[in-house]
Amino acid sequence: xxKNFFEIKNVDFNVGGKTKVKNVSFSIEKEGDIICLLGPSxxxxxxxxxxxxxxxxxxxxxxxxxxxxxxxxxxxxxPEYRNISLAFQDNSLxxxxxxxxxxxxxxxxxxxNNEKKLSLKEIVDLLDIFHILNKFxxxxxxxxxxxxxxxxxxxxxxxxxxxxxxxxxxxxxxxxEIQVRLKKILNKLKITTIIVTHDSYEAFYLGxxxxxxxxxxxxxxxxxxxxxxxxxxxxxxxxLNRGILIPAKVTGKNTLENWDLGIIEGNxxxxxxxxxxxxxxxxxxxxxHDDKSNLKLEVVDxxxxxxxFIYTLKTPSNTFIPVFVHSHHIHQHEVDEKFGIKxxxxxxxxxxx
Amino acid sequence: xxxxxxxxxxxxxxxxxxxxxxxxxxSFFENTSNYYQILKxxxxxxxxxxxxxxxxxxxxxxxxxxxxxxxxxxxxxFPFSNFFKWALILSFAVPPYIYAYSLTAFFENYGTAYSxxxxxxxxxxxxxSIPKFDGMFGVILSISFSLYAxxxxxxRASFLYQSQNLIDLxxxxxxxxxxxxxxxxxxxxxxxxVAGLSLxxxxxxxxxxxxxxxxxxxxxxxxxxxxxxxxxxxxxxxxSFFLLxxxxxxxxxENLSRKxxxxxxxxxxxxxQKQKIKLSGFKSFMAFMFCFxxxxxxxxxxxxxxxxxxxKFPENLFDLEIIKLLINTLYLVVLSSLALxxxxxxxxxxxxxxxxxxxxxxxxxxxxxxxxxxxILAVAFITFIxxxxxxxxxxxxxxxxxNIFIGSILGLVLVYIVRFYSLAFNGIKSxxxxxxxxxxxxxxxxxxxxxxxxxxxxxxxxxxxxxxVCILISLEIIRELPITLILRPFNFETFATTAYxxxxxxxxxxxxxxxxxxxxxxxxxxxxxxxxxxxDKDE
Numbered sequence: 072x073x074k075n076f077f078e079i080k081n082v083d084f085n086v087g088g089k090t091k092v093k094n095v096s097f098s099i100e101k102e103g104d105i106i107c108l109l110g111p112s113x114x115x116x117x118x119x120x121x122x123x124x125x126x127x128x129x130x131x132x133x134x135x136x137x138x139x140x141x142x143x144x145x146x147x148x149x150p151e152y153r154n155i156s157l158a159f160q161d162n163s164l165x166x167x168x169x170x171x172x173x174x175x176x177x178x179x180x181x182x183x184n185n186e187k188k189l190s191l192k193e194i195v196d197l198l199d200i201f202h203i204l205n206k207f208x209x210x211x212x213x214x215x216x217x218x219x220x221x222x223x224x225x226x227x228x229x230x231x232x233x234x235x236x237x238x239x240x241x242x243x244x245x246x247x248e249i250q251v252r253l254k255k256i257l258n259k260l261k262i263t264t265i266i267v268t269h270d271s272y273e274a275f276y277l278g279x280x281x282x283x284x285x286x287x288x289x290x291x292x293x294x295x296x297x298x299x300x301x302x303x304x305x306x307x308x309x310x311l312n313r314g315i316l317i318p319a320k321v322t323g324k325n326t327l328e329n330w331d332l333g334i335i336e337g338n339x340x341x342x343x344x345x346x347x348x349x350x351x352x353x354x355x356x357x358x359x360h361d362d363k364s365n366l367k368l369e370v371v372d373x374x375x376x377x378x379x380f381i382y383t384l385k386t387p388s389n390t391f392i393p394v395f396v397h398s399h400h401i402h403q404h405e406v407d408e409k410f411g412i413k414x415x416x417x418x419x420x421x422x423x424x
Numbered sequence: 425x426x427x428x429x430x431x432x433x434x435x436x437x438x439x440x441x442x443x444x445x446x447x448x449x450x451s452f453f454e455n456t457s458n459y460y461q462i463l464k465x466x467x468x469x470x471x472x473x474x475x476x477x478x479x480x481x482x483x484x485x486x487x488x489x490x491x492x493x494x495x496x497x498x499x500x501x502f503p504f505s506n507f508f509k510w511a512l513i514l515s516f517a518v519p520p521y522i523y524a525y526s527l528t529a530f531f532e533n534y535g536t537a538y539s540x541x542x543x544x545x546x547x548x549x550x551x552x553s554i555p556k557f558d559g560m561f562g563v564i565l566s567i568s569f570s571l572y573a574x575x576x577x578x579x580r581a582s583f584l585y586q587s588q589n590l591i592d593l594x595x596x597x598x599x600x601x602x603x604x605x606x607x608x609x610x611x612x613x614x615x616x617x618v619a620g621l622s623l624x625x626x627x628x629x630x631x632x633x634x635x636x637x638x639x640x641x642x643x644x645x646x647x648x649x650x651x652x653x654x655x656x657x658x659x660x661x662x663x664s665f666f667l668l669x670x671x672x673x674x675x676x677x678e679n680l681s682r683k684x685x686x687x688x689x690x691x692x693x694x695x696x697q698k699q700k701i702k703l704s705g706f707k708s709f710m711a712f713m714f715c716f717x718x719x720x721x722x723x724x725x726x727x728x729x730x731x732x733x734x735x736k737f738p739e740n741l742f743d744l745e746i747i748k749l750l751i752n753t754l755y756l757v758v759l760s761s762l763a764l765x766x767x768x769x770x771x772x773x774x775x776x777x778x779x780x781x782x783x784x785x786x787x788x789x790x791x792x793x794x795x796x797x798x799x800i801l802a803v804a805f806i807t808f809i810x811x812x813x814x815x816x817x818x819x820x821x822x823x824x825x826x827n828i829f830i831g832s833i834l835g836l837v838l839v840y841i842v843r844f845y846s847l848a849f850n851g852i853k854s855x856x857x858x859x860x861x862x863x864x865x866x867x868x869x870x871x872x873x874x875x876x877x878x879x880x881x882x883x884x885x886x887x888x889x890x891x892x893v894c895i896l897i898s899l900e901i902i903r904e905l906p907i908t909l910i911l912r913p914f915n916f917e918t919f920a921t922t923a924y925x926x927x928x929x930x931x932x933x934x935x936x937x938x939x940x941x942x943x944x945x946x947x948x949x950x951x952x953x954x955x956x957x958x959x960d961k962d963e
Contacts (some may be wrong), residue, residue: 163862180871
């Protein structure tokens with residue numbers, strides 16, 4: 072028997088007569104879980120949230136919340152009767168009310184229910200918006216408006232909370248702190264949440280599951296760790312921009328060989344017959360620097376990223392390979408110098424396509 | 425599409441407003457009387473020629489007066505510039521026919537100008553040297569000075585929201601002030617100016633009082649005559665239909681000439697408040713004089729002429745039942761404004777929540793009433809009621825409903841609703857356009873029903889728009905002449921009809937008192953609410 076708290080089954084998500092995302096199925100098992108949907112801009116992530124909230128209708132499949140169908144070809148429950156809250160990416164505060172009044176309007180919903188109740192003070196402290204309470208939406212910044220909108224959604228005690236790029240306008244310096252606070256409060260109140268974002272780090276941190284939407288499809292829906300380390304398609308690899316694909320030949324149960332790098336050892340996440348030609352996913356952290364190694368490649372670029380450098384190395388067959396090196400590493404290599412790669416090369420999870 | 429309260433109310437309102445308009449258009453296909461042949465052989469070309477001369481002269485004059493005065497008060501500081509900012513809309517209080525009475529009263533033989541010269545320089549034959557502003561020239565002046573405020577208000581609102589960045593850009597490119605004006609400021613304000621001119625065009629072609637007073641034969645006269653003299657409503661409708669097509673063609677041409685140019689910017693970010701330039705010396709004097717002359721000619725002149733005659737012939741003041749006229753006028757204003765606001769609100773919200781295409785098309789049709797001359801609407805209403813009464817009501821064996829609708833307050837208010845529905849609908853629509861649809865969606869997601877969203881979220885937001893629309897409608901109804909003349913109950917007079925009746929009997933002095941009261945009431949409406957009409961926060 073199906074006991075999922077929330078479930079989407081074979082749904083086509085449409086907007087203005089056009090299908091944005093096709094045949095989507097995923098579920099949230101337990102109440103209180105947080106999932107994230109990742110994908111490039113304009114792919115249809117927002118359409119998915121709007122449809123779940125009841126702002127768009129569906130012509131195929133079904134959406135169930137708490138065992139009850141809220142959208143299907145025949146059933147459609149109006150947004151005001153769903154107890155689902157959506158915090159829009161853009162400022163959707165009521166322009167003629169102060170921030171405080173905007174938030175308090177949200178508290179009118181479910182006011183009898185104290186189970187997931189947050190006081191105005193708790194919300195204000197959580198999102199650090201005390202200083203804007205008496206201001207009108209046009210008097211605050213985009214980031215502040217986003218936090219106010221988030222506060223209004225949180226205070227409604229929804230069965231399902233939908234957040235559309237909730238922190239996209241929040242300053243980088245403050246973003247991580249808000250992420251921590253948000254995760255804490257969602258877990259504490261057990262608010263089931265779907266977050267849409269294009270920031271993979273935000274998704275990996277907040278979500279217990281991540282969905283990757285590309286080319287009108289939900290390509291992968293899995294734990295953040297698995298999405299990151301075991302991407303299931305070339306499109307996902309390219310979207311996460313985690314490395315490059317290089318040609319290799321499977322030489323044994325735990326080995327393969329590349330023309331430039333030689334033998335590579337590790338654990339295949341999927342079995343391939345010996346002798347088959349594959350595309351090996353090589354991520355920047357897979358290779359280690361070793362000045363003493365006899366495998367030397369030419370440095371063509373070096374990017375300083377604070378905690379590390381990313382070197383781009385050119386192989387004899389003109390492939391460009393990214394390699395992480397800790398930024399405290401004493402010996403820095405300049406462009407055109409040779410860069411040693413530690414041998415034998417060992418990769419924990421070998422991902423091939 | 426879901427049939428709900430909002431859909432049905434919106435549909436019924438639109439259908440109601442469309443019925444008289446459709447009556448006008450359907451008559452287009454009916455047979456006409458001999459009047460068409462007579463007119464074609466005699467005066468039709470003259471009517472068309474006069475109408476075109478009138479229309480283009482008024483458009484040019486209102487464009488110049490409205491745009492230049494709006495430019496001066498929006499971009500420069502000079503003595504009394506803040507006063508002129510709102511005082512220049514006072515011309516709304518003077519309808520063209522009252523302006524026409526003032527022109528005649530001042531410049532006619534032995535008129536006010538003659539009295540002034542006689543008092544200053546003694547008795548002489550001044551009548552020969554005093555210019556006569558009657559005929560076509562008189563109509564053009566009367567309509568232009570009364571209606572330029574449409575262009576002024578819309579152009580000024582557009583100038584106000586032009587970012588300083590645009591002007592700085594002009595400076596950066598080395599443009600002179602004049603080049604900045606014609607290559608940046610005016611093109612950016614073009615849609616607003618055209619919107620103002622389109623209102624002026626419709627009002628000009630629908631104008632009845634001033635044209636009738638100066639006996640100018642235009643298409644409007646033709647329309648009126650074909651109905652009054654030949655009882656040929658079908659031909660009257662055909663003429664007005666051509667009139668509308670002509671206006672429509674003009675604005676389609678204008679729209680096509682814009683090609684794909686955009687005239688607005690995103691409101692968030694990129695907007696920089698303008699710094700007004702302080703004028704001094706001769707330039708400051710010229711700016712002041714321009715605004716003062718416009719204010720004087722458009723408002724102070726007719727006001728003082730009417731005031732002068734009221735004081736000169738005080739007996740007229742006592743002959744008039746002022747309180748009764750005031751109550752009658754305000755009664756019509758309150759009833760019509762309330763009905764229009766409720767109708768337009770329901771229809772706008774119905775359109776918004778249902779997003780139904782049929783409703784949208786009906787709404788577009790329903791706002792065309794403003795372009796149809798009042799005379800035609802009134803007659804079309806009578807025709808429709810007569811037909812409905814004969815063909816439907818009597819056949820069903822009910823009592824005649826003619827008396828309920830014709831020559832009654834109810835009928836009068838219903839036709840006002842058709843005529844001014846576009847003002848109410850568009851005024852509220854422009855308010856609604858400022859409410860992002862995500863505001864509605866947020867409200868539903870907070871658990872608010874459609875009705876609660878309408879009452880708790882929309883109405884408070886639209887408060888200022890509603891007030892603005894109320895004032896616009898009130899001003900129109902206070903000034904309205906042809907519909908009131910044709911449809912008013914027996915012995916029911918307003919300031920406008922009393923003034924018209926006196927003037928048409930060549931008793932201009934007697935027309936002065938109701939005209940003065942009409943101006944004063946309209947002025948008080950404008951002054952009390954000028955901040956809503958101007959809708960700005962630039963000071």
